[in-house]
Amino acid sequence: MEYVFLGGAGEVGASCLLVSVANRHILFDCGIRVNQTGDDALPDIELLKQRVSSLDAIFVSHAHADHIGALPHIHTAFPQTPIYTTEPTQSISVVMLADAVRLQTREENEDAIPLFTQETVDVTIEKMQILKNSEWIDLWEGWRVKMIRSGHVLGAVSILLDTPEGTYLYGGDISTFNQKTIDGLAQDEITGIQPDFMWSEATYGDGNHPARSTEEKKLAESVAAVVENGGSVLIPSFALGRAQEIILILRDAMISKNIPVFPVITDGLVNSICSVYETLTSHLGTRLQKFLKNSRQPLFYYKNFQKARMGEQEIICADGVPRCIIASSGMLTGGASVVYAKALAANEMNAIFLSGYQDAESPGRRLQELTQGDTLTFADGTSVDVNCQVERFSLSAHSDQEQLLSVIKQVDPKALALVHGEQNALSALHEKICKDYTVSCPANGEICERTAEPKFAVQITDTGVVMDGDIINSKLWTDFAEGKHQAVLKDGELIIRKAE
Ligand SMILES: [Zn+2]
Ligand SMILES: [Zn+2]
Known part of the structure; x- marks a missing residue:
């Protein structure tokens, strides 16, 4: 078995793994670097074309842009190749990729990510074949695949591939813990599988998250405190996953009267993704499904919750009503959250609460690191003085070091590679497991070979x-x-x- 990362090794972004085994070539994910433009945003598609003339299958683990953003490019290069994924990932990809087309066609983004059209998106989506979770599906003679729920976001899976030359686990993005919207990794399905090789994410390989419930309570109470004092809170949020969690955190805290009821506005791609979640209720977490059955309320709605409509942002920014705004993008790289950040940041009564991973190059990371009164510059070149309260809450949809270690232990692979993490996260996790496992941290473009174990003792x-x-x-x-x-x-x- 030979593998090469065309992107996503030694970084978080442009995840794309080519595996060649038993005379077949398989691609896992094909994402973009969300903070880069032009070819820099894409995985190394040229290298892919040099190495293979055809692809037998593409597997997609979930619909975040760093895993699907370059799928239309790959589909254009390999139009015959079937794309296998889950039902929610297909539905969410429709919205995510259409949004990418919309962003590309805006004038100010002329030389942003290389273009693909809505027509290319449509044919890419058509090529997708839906696989059910938890079942072995036969692919070719001696080949089968199993999608295993990996938590993280709706539809996310780890992918277990059984080939004539060995068994391989592509972990994808993993959360072992249950979130409000979805259940965590299906641990019973990965325990003791001992694959010949595993690729594991390491986003938070260098630290442990605070207790989830404590962090959720702290967020709800902090938002309520700002609103009670007459300020507004912006929570820039990933449209897929994080935003839905935050809406439910606030709603649940209001229902249980931990915080008072106040207006909550959602804006940007967040709203489109919420609508997709509403059509996929059978894939939601067990507890949430039960709640929906009993309460008969809309999924992401409570008394004063409202979805912002087109063109409403200026009115919302100017009306002075204290509220919480949940808007994408999560790293303040563009979209509705930037509009609200510009309007709210200068006033010390307001707050911006960051809620997850901030890419090293992003305005969100700079905001997290600056001190009150500093100036924050956005991707469009405009800047604003930051006098508002800035805080960070750890609501990650990725497993932390301890949880990743326990996953690796449960899977017990014969060897593994750590990817999808910044250098310090990769090194820290590597350090923890190198005594017990054959483990590497490959680089993008590095051709890695995995030979079978020697047959003699x-x-x-x-x-x-x-x-x-x-x-x-x-x-x-x-x-x-x-x-x-x-x-x-x-x-x-x-x-x-x-x-x-
Ligand atoms: Zn992800
Ligand atoms: Zn990812």
């Missing part, structure tokens, strides 16, 4: 190297111990050769 004793019962002569062993010889694993065979 090798044992190193005080007197020599024992291979299948025969002791290699003690002269060789002395040379070996003195570093004159070294053992190298090549094509599944252990070779003892002169040290270089």
Whole structure:
């Protein structure tokens, strides 16, 4: 088995993995770097074309832009290849990719991400085949695949591939814990599967999250405190996943009277994704499904909750009503959240609460790091003085270090690679597991080979190297111990050769 990351190794963005095994070529995900423009935003499609003339299958783990944003480009390059995913991911991809087309066609974004059209999106979506979770599906002779719920966001899966040459697990983005909208990783389905290789995300490989329920309570109470004092709160939020969580956190806190009822406005792509969630109720978390059955209320609605309509932003910014605004994008890179941030940031009665991963290059990361009174510059070049309260809440939809360690332990792969993380996160997780596992942190473009385990037993004793019962002569062993010889694993065979 040979694999190469065309993007998404040593970084969070443009996830795209090419795996070649048993004479077939498989692609896992094909995303973009959301804060880059032009070709820099894309995975290395040229390298892909150099390495393969055809692709047998594309698997899509979930509908975040860093996993599907370049799918139309790939579909254009490989129009015959079937794209396998889950029902929610297909439905959400329709909205996410249409939004990408809308952004690209805006004049100020002329030289942003290379264009694809709505027609290309339509044919890409048509090529998608829906696979059910938790079931082995036959692909070709000796090949089968299983989608395993990975938590994270609605429709997200880890993908287990059984091939004539071994079993491989592509973890995708993982949350082991239940969230308000969805249940966590289906742990019973990954326990003890011992694949020949696993690719694991490591977004938060360098730290542990505070207790989820404490953080949710803190967020709700902090928002309520600002609103009670006459200010407004902006929560820039990822349109997919995070925004829906925050709406339900506020709603649940109001229903249980932990905080008073106040107006909540949602805006941007958030609203379109909420509408898709509303059509996919059978995929929602067990607790939420029960609540919906009993309450018979709309999914993301409570007394004073409102979806902003087109052109309403100026009125909302100017009317002075204290409220909470949940708007995309989550890293303040563009969209409705930037409009509200510009209107709210200068007033110290207001607040901006960040709620998740902030890319190193994003305005959200800069906001998180600046001090009160500093100036924040947005992607369009405009800037604003930041006098409002800025706080960060940890509501990540990714597992933290401890949770990732337990997943790896449960899966118990024969070897694994850590990806989808910044360098320090990758190193920290690597450090934690390198004693117990064969583990690497590959780079983008690096061709990695995974040979099968050697078929013979090798044992190193005080007197020599024992291979299948025969002791290699003690002269060789002395040379070996003195570093004159070294053992190298090549094509599944252990070779003892002169040290270089
Ligand atoms: Zn994701
Ligand atoms: Zn991701």
